[in-house]
Amino acid sequence: MPDSRDLHDPRDAHALEASPYAVDRRRFVGYVLAGATLVAAADLVLADAPPAGAAVPTLPQPAELYDLNDMLTDAARPTANLITVTIDEDGTASFELPRAEVGQGITTSTAMLVAEELDLPVERVRVTLAPARPELLFNQLTGGSNTTISTYTPIRVAAAVARAALLDAAAIVLGDTVAGLVAKGGVITARDGSSVTYGELAVRAAGGAGGRAVEVELKSEAEFTVIGTPTNRVDALAAVTGQKDYTTDLAVPGALPTMVCRAPTLNGTPVAVRNQAQVEAMPGVTHVAQVSTGVAVRAATFGQCIDAVRALDVVWKDGPVAGESDATILRKVRAAQLPMPALPDTPLAQTVSGDFTFWFRSNSPMDTNSAIADVRPDGATIWAGLKSPIVAQQRIAERLGMSQDRVTVNVVTAGGSFGRRLFFDGALEAAEVSQAMGVPVKLMWHRADDARVGRTHPLGTCRVQATVSGSNVLAFNQSLTCVETDFRHGLGEIITAAAADLPAGVGNLGFAETIFALTQEVPYDFGAVTQTLVETDDRFNTGSMRNIYSPDVRVASELVVDKLAAKMKMDPYQFRRRFQRNERLLKVLDTVAQAGEWGRSMPAGTAQGIAIHKEYKGVSACLVEIDTRPATTGRQVRDAVTGPRVTRVTFAIDAGLVINPRGLEAQMQGGINDGIALALTSSLHLRDGHFLEASWDNYFYTRQWNTPPDVRVIVVPSEEKVPGGAGEAGVAATFAAVACAYARATGTMPTEFPINHRTLSFEPKSFVPPIPQSPVNGLELTS
Amino acid sequence: MPEQTFIVNGERVTVDVEDDVRLLWVLRDLLGITGPKYGCGINVCKACTSHINGKAFNPCAVPVGELADDDEVTTIEGLPGEVAEQQRGAHGLHPMQEAWLERDVVQCGYCQPGQIMAAVALVNRVKAEGRQVTGADLDTIRNICRCGTYTRIREAITDGASRM
Numbered sequence: 001m002p003d004s005r006d007l008h009d010p011r012d013a014h015a016l017e018a019s020p021y022a023v024d025r026r027r028f029v030g031y032v033l034a035g036a037t038l039v040a041a042a043d044l045v046l047a048d049a050p051p052a053g054a055a056v057p058t059l060p061q062p063a064e065l066y067d068l069n070d071m072l073t074d075a076a077r078p079t080a081n082l083i084t085v086t087i088d089e090d091g092t093a094s095f096e097l098p099r100a101e102v103g104q105g106i107t108t109s110t111a112m113l114v115a116e117e118l119d120l121p122v123e124r125v126r127v128t129l130a131p132a133r134p135e136l137l138f139n140q141l142t143g144g145s146n147t148t149i150s151t152y153t154p155i156r157v158a159a160a161v162a163r164a165a166l167l168d169a170a171a172i173v174l175g176d177t178v179a180g181l182v183a184k185g186g187v188i189t190a191r192d193g194s195s196v197t198y199g200e201l202a203v204r205a206a207g208g209a210g211g212r213a214v215e216v217e218l219k220s221e222a223e224f225t226v227i228g229t230p231t232n233r234v235d236a237l238a239a240v241t242g243q244k245d246y247t248t249d250l251a252v253p254g255a256l257p258t259m260v261c262r263a264p265t266l267n268g269t270p271v272a273v274r275n276q277a278q279v280e281a282m283p284g285v286t287h288v289a290q291v292s293t294g295v296a297v298r299a300a301t302f303g304q305c306i307d308a309v310r311a312l313d314v315v316w317k318d319g320p321v322a323g324e325s326d327a328t329i330l331r332k333v334r335a336a337q338l339p340m341p342a343l344p345d346t347p348l349a350q351t352v353s354g355d356f357t358f359w360f361r362s363n364s365p366m367d368t369n370s371a372i373a374d375v376r377p378d379g380a381t382i383w384a385g386l387k388s389p390i391v392a393q394q395r396i397a398e399r400l401g402m403s404q405d406r407v408t409v410n411v412v413t414a415g416g417s418f419g420r421r422l423f424f425d426g427a428l429e430a431a432e433v434s435q436a437m438g439v440p441v442k443l444m445w446h447r448a449d450d451a452r453v454g455r456t457h458p459l460g461t462c463r464v465q466a467t468v469s470g471s472n473v474l475a476f477n478q479s480l481t482c483v484e485t486d487f488r489h490g491l492g493e494i495i496t497a498a499a500a501d502l503p504a505g506v507g508n509l510g511f512a513e514t515i516f517a518l519t520q521e522v523p524y525d526f527g528a529v530t531q532t533l534v535e536t537d538d539r540f541n542t543g544s545m546r547n548i549y550s551p552d553v554r555v556a557s558e559l560v561v562d563k564l565a566a567k568m569k570m571d572p573y574q575f576r577r578r579f580q581r582n583e584r585l586l587k588v589l590d591t592v593a594q595a596g597e598w599g600r601s602m603p604a605g606t607a608q609g610i611a612i613h614k615e616y617k618g619v620s621a622c623l624v625e626i627d628t629r630p631a632t633t634g635r636q637v638r639d640a641v642t643g644p645r646v647t648r649v650t651f652a653i654d655a656g657l658v659i660n661p662r663g664l665e666a667q668m669q670g671g672i673n674d675g676i677a678l679a680l681t682s683s684l685h686l687r688d689g690h691f692l693e694a695s696w697d698n699y700f701y702t703r704q705w706n707t708p709p710d711v712r713v714i715v716v717p718s719e720e721k722v723p724g725g726a727g728e729a730g731v732a733a734t735f736a737a738v739a740c741a742y743a744r745a746t747g748t749m750p751t752e753f754p755i756n757h758r759t760l761s762f763e764p765k766s767f768v769p770p771i772p773q774s775p776v777n778g779l780e781l782t783s
Numbered sequence: 784m785p786e787q788t789f790i791v792n793g794e795r796v797t798v799d800v801e802d803d804v805r806l807l808w809v810l811r812d813l814l815g816i817t818g819p820k821y822g823c824g825i826n827v828c829k830a831c832t833s834h835i836n837g838k839a840f841n842p843c844a845v846p847v848g849e850l851a852d853d854d855e856v857t858t859i860e861g862l863p864g865e866v867a868e869q870q871r872g873a874h875g876l877h878p879m880q881e882a883w884l885e886r887d888v889v890q891c892g893y894c895q896p897g898q899i900m901a902a903v904a905l906v907n908r909v910k911a912e913g914r915q916v917t918g919a920d921l922d923t924i925r926n927i928c929r930c931g932t933y934t935r936i937r938e939a940i941t942d943g944a945s946r947m
Contacts, residue, residue: 102891103890103891103892103893103930104890105890232884232885232887233887233889235889235892236883236884236887236888236889236892237874237884238892239889239892239895239896240859240876240880240883240884240888240889240892240895240896240899241818241859241860241876241880242816242817242818242819242858242859242860242896243818243860244892245817246820246893248811248817248821249811249817251815257808257812283801284801284804300800300812300813301800301804301808301809301812301813302808302811302812302821302824303803303804303805303807303808303812304801304804304808306824364929365891365893365929366820366822366828366830366891366893366894366927366928366929366930367820367822367891367893368821368822413891414891415820415891415892415893415894416890416891416893416929416930417891418929444821446824447822447823447824447825447828639827662887666887666890666932666935667890669931669932669933669934669935670890670930670931670932671931672931672934673931673933674931695823695825695827696822696823696827696828696927697827701927701929702931702933703925703927704921704922704923704924704925704926704933704936704937705922705923707931707933707934707937708934709918709937711934771824772824772825774805774807774824774825774826774843774844775825775826775843775844776803776844776845776846776849777844778805778806778826778840778841778842778843778844778845779835779840779845779849781826781840781841781844782835782838782839782840783838783839783840783904783905783908
């Protein structure tokens, strides 16, 4: 066994004393763990940058955080909170990522980090998703575009420790010194040309019975060959061949298709089933069980579940918003608004204001809330796409009346999230159903359920007042008032989740205020700036939706910025330049103005709009062109909303240090389509206590006939040394730019979003039965 | 229980199931062919798009009893088999799948099997009309992608068409 490196190098004595982990920006201590093959580890809380305000909110009660850290320190197994890179005997590296891959590309970027420090090709790094690991506490929450920000250093440290251990072992095998060795492509070569592979060294480099601490130096940016190189997704081949498995694709023995029949009003509850025996006798049906959220059916196929759900005759108790509609909820939100300060309106100081309404929107992904649950008397196993698996495990254990260690929660790659999978509604329901039926279940929410009962981005209003004097903005006040955003997933484990769940919404409000305060800013020199949040009404199923508060806040801001520019008779782009105080923002703004040909001559009814945004340690700017001419808005597409079309988008982002530019570009392209949907087409309609939408032809997310034919994303080279967030960064600036362009093209500033909300563009499907039957005419519609 | 016989990905299969069960569930729940995804069950989202006798269709809207013994169903798993071996690309896949890989279209990937199957059928149809795929053709695609991968889908279809 080679000697471990001397940890008491006098050069580093002081730094070591100051921190057990970070020696300097690139030197860290990790561990080779005890074991039969090489397992290298690092502490997940390692970081060489302060935590991102946007993504790691300050707890409402800091003492709790302190106590939790104490708890962590006192934990019985001091290495339990480590993340590990394992070198396998086939020469590949494996890493279990304690985050959820939902399409944002973190398995790819994580494989790149491991590959970089290990000098191994990306395709020989296997990244899987870790099951719920309660010992990680806050460190298993996927949200706030925080994954890369928080894991960038620790993952590299673990990989670098593995590389160091491999080099130590190779030195002995090859009879050379570590300094004389070169590691490349998973092979270590000595000065005399002899070589040995990582696979051959995996056992020899292992920690054996003891394990040890190892100090490593991470690569400098100049040495990067993988980080920053455009790389295709590691799961693309599986996806395009149909081999990528999502929850409902998993074959868990005995877990038959299961669906739930739900109440005709939102969150209504079942009282009695009138025809249970009749439904139990239907073809394929094995079980019918009343649970807290509805009546569950289990059958040989999902088709037979649909038949059974539709046949159920259930007595329901109305849910908490029975009788309510968009209009009544908006009135309640308006009543909760704080008074805006009285601002002067004199020839010397004038007030420019805006008052905007944002309707409910759905964060439903393609892959509906689904989960497999196998609940036995002595324990339970769950499979689902989960971004907060620890609190899911805790809540499920609570629901089942089991201790937490009896519940295994496996995290499955999911078909999108957009905030939805911060919650675990499907997993909790599947566990309850499996327990009630006494058999394993594969629960899938029908699309209608996912749209109607799933979580929404809350309805809200955003008011802005700015005081202008001559060519200066003296004050800028912004006040967002909305239906409560549910943050009861806390920071991913039950202690903070319980803090968020304190009575009367007090706890959740603390979270909401914290997240609002830590994410929102007005990125201009506008004198005295205030931004406030008021939340009201906790009766809805809400949650974070991609970019949380920012899209609405930024739209309101940027529309008023355009009004301010008009007031000062300035060009919107030049106005944004003049009041800009951030060099990075100036650069992305200038980039889109130039690349997107700001100010070019355009026909009447078409226009450009420009907007900026700053969040996730990055900055972005978007320039769009929109066509609102009748020939475009009058396009006829069956069961669709056409309307104005965004024809061209130029988007620039400085996201700090970029791991995978190709993945970053993809995330921006997706965010652009989200921004367009929020501005023009997609909202939920509440009528008589239930959301009407039950189909993708009811909820009008951007489709091919809405998407811009010309999209250009520019990743601006950054001076920043640390990565920023990518997953949500494309939404806000695009939404705002589309709104500004629409206002300029039509000559009327829109005050409600999406702009088409007042027109119901579909025939609502039935609420009893709660889900539509599948058609039978598919063979007549081949193409 | 009635027996249902048809051909899927080149193999004749017989399944014991009621004839009104939609083909999507026969494929997914009984045959374990999970490439076609569920996204709505009402022929709207198009995530289950597959081919029947070479044309795009949605198995969520077809009772299995309507299939004849010699009807050929192709799912994403069998797509490479729709072209001759020499037409397949570096990964041994259909040219459209290869274009999809090269353009790194996929994000979450859930809708992508359906997107690819729809794209192949669209290109075949346009080629049969003796013309190139246009922006207007791309605008007719109804397959929804909630990740918003439309830009790369459009690029990949144009690229894939040139390889087909």
